[in-house]
């Protein structure tokens with residue numbers, strides 16, 4: 001059993017863990033999202049141990065969040081143990097979400113600059129956030145097998161999308177999970193921050209470094225670099241209207 005991370009964020013939102021189908025979360029339809037999935041034994045055991053230690057945490061697969069008909073689909077890596085795994089909403093409750101939700105608001109993709117948990121009234125506009133892996137992994141590192149196993153959910157989610165969506169991948173793992181979900185060759189679309197790939201199915205894949213605490217604190221990703229990616233996505237979507 002992997003060691004659970006130290007509790008770093010004491011937040012009121014952990015008392016308000018979201019249930020799927022609440023508050024803009026994708027319902028547990030078993031195709032795009034399955035709240036009861038335990039297909040990855042290591043992750044299922046990790047979440048079960050997490051629930052024992054933190055009974056008020058959500059500790060289950062985390063559903064996509066936002067507009068079901070969004071033209072901008074953000075693909076993240078996986079829930080953070082004390083973030084989305086605690087609250088049940090992607091990028092909520094830990095550091096990575098602060099910059100993401102502030103930036104979404106700045107470019108008109110939400111009605112509020114913060115995500116504090118279920119019942120906070122946050123709505124995403126023309127935007128949805130999904131993760132490559134729906135369960136929190138130890139040390140934020142899913143194994144290649146777990147990424148492959150969970151990819152069926154992202155594949156089902158993207159399969160229903162009409163051509164012309166913008167997929168914004170946060171980090172190299174999300175980038176390659178999106179390509180895998182779309183059955184495209186990784187070598188044809190190399191990851192780089194700010195890269196933009198026109199895909200054969202009519203979607204556009206834009207890459208950004210992940211907005212993790214590590215990346216922002218080391219300067220690998222600055223706020224202006226992150227904003228530039230969203231500014232471009234917003235401008236492209238505006239042109240398409």
Ligand code: SF4
Pocket residue numbers: 034037038039040043044061133134135146149150151
């Ligand atoms: S990571 Fe995905 S496939 Fe694995 S147990 Fe969680 S929901 Fe199921």
